[in-house]
Amino acid sequence: MSRPASNCPNCGAPVLFQWSSSVQTVCTYCKSILIRTDVDLTKVGIVADLPPDSSPIQLNTEGVYRNRSFVVIGRILYEYEQGCWNEWNLVFNDGKSGWLSDAQAEYAVSFPADIPNLPAESQLQAGNQFSWNGDLYSLSVLTKAHYRGVEGELPFPYWDKSDIQFADFRTPSRKFATLDFSDAEPALYLGELVEFDDLKLKNLRQFEGWS
């Protein structure tokens, strides 16, 4: 794994990438959002203070999913009517990337799926069914979320979003799917709901009075 060292174009602090494929990171000193180009780092914005968070997961939390260990290197924070949820960016020990979402302490691991002909936002309503990779997914809920901020490293540039439409799909098994309409082209993530204990998480946040 390469760790190209650079300096923040805003404050000059050293910027380390934990994952060679990271495209975006946040300067830990001045909170500048930095995009990596071929030659250097470009500041594209600044992260506002994130709201107090209740997730037990944090940057550098380590865990295991399907016998592959991972570490949390970044996150996107969303807000919706039930509160906040996090999409934690995972990098696995084989260099692949994935996501661990934590919404109301319901945990799920997902991966981007390269499937053509995804439905458009306007076509969707609860109960719609789609077959992806041989599984039948039913649209359970359409969620309108607000982008609240980012932290750490991300595999794509992502900042300064406004309202984003998400469509969550369930199956009779633990498999689920999310259609993300952040960009012009919808992005599909396929994954499964997981038990907190099964992830064998280490380096978790400490909550006073809880162990």
Added chain:
Amino acid sequence: MSFGSPPLQPPNRPVVKALNCPQCGAAITLRALGRSVSVVCDSCHAILDANDPHLQVLQKFEEITSSDRPLIRLGSRGKIRGAEFEVVGFQRRSLEADGIRYHWHEYVLFNPYKGFRYLTEFQGHWNDLAICKEQPIVDPRISTPLGANYLGENYEHFQTADAETEFVLGEFPWEVRVGEQARISDYIHPPRVLSKEKTGGEITWSIGEYIQGRDIWNSFRLPGDPPEAVGVYENQPSPVGANVKAIWIAFGVFALGLLVLVVGFDTTAKRQSVFQQGYEVSPGPQVGEPSFVTDTFELSGRTSNVEVTTYARVTNNWIYLNYALINQDTGQAWDFGREVSYYYGYDSDGSWSEGSQRDTVIVPTVPPGRYYLRIEPEVDALHPRIGYSVGVTRDVPVAGFYGIGFLALLIPPVLLTWRSMSFERSRWSESDHPPAPIFNTGSD
């Protein structure tokens, strides 16, 4: 494995946060900070938006119309399925069935790593529930009619009813409201229950398991005793349920053993005829001592039974024989009396008969030795001549004894099955699918 440097500033450590109710000013404690959606003011019972830093009022009441005391205080902690949880919320809900309003209590449990769980209590019956991670299947092609399938297991539909939230305390991971309506459908596979809750357009499935009140009292270290469970609850495990099958298997094993014994004794029984003699009672008044003794006969082998067969040519008549089987050497005697009678005739229903000309009796556990019979016949004063014969057979197989054993063996499984069935009847009598009454108590 380890990547990079640790975070430069220590992460903020969330703690129980102290706030004030915008309605009445009383202190509000947020126990599941960042996870709760609603919180209820302890003092004025206003429902507040837990996500709003100013705790905007979502629902307020002119006066406190309802009150209830949770059996497990908010803030109590106890272990549920190996993890510690804190009671953060409490609500009383009710539903109406057959014109009667039933109330139950729900406790919201929270752990900052594991999220939310729920405890429900109805008349001393407790359940521990969590939101389903897998989607249950409601499809009559897969499960029983009206039932549901969850993780490959079939659940039977028990009840569907409209529930109303009557009273709330503490925090909830949803926007709770007093007066909130939900349609609840319960499917059971004791000790588990699969519960579908429909509020507005949203459907939530949860999976629960019956839990003894005593276990909750131990886990939360509550003083005193849990409330006594009343009646049979929908997913309460039957106290005999799993044993019914086991006891029938045990019965089968013992019955087979008994059969082997019967066959064994039957094939090894000697059936040795040791004595056979014919006698006659003359008509007319009796003269002198009517009793007499037979010749001696040898009963050999181990101590076993003796069968005495009496055959009397009686027709519409009777003879009574007082027998004594006497050991010639020790004088030990077995006394018994046998009546042989046979009647027959014709009436408006046709021919009839009663009794038999043949009678057998078994004298058990007779040691080997030389024996004779003393016989004393009694007859009607106006009897005709009656001829009769007496036979003695050593060591005969006795099926009747094993029949009694078989019946005795049947008692426990039949009782247990009956108990199990009556338990299931009590369970289902509270459901949408009550069993038909066993006894027709109607006047029709």
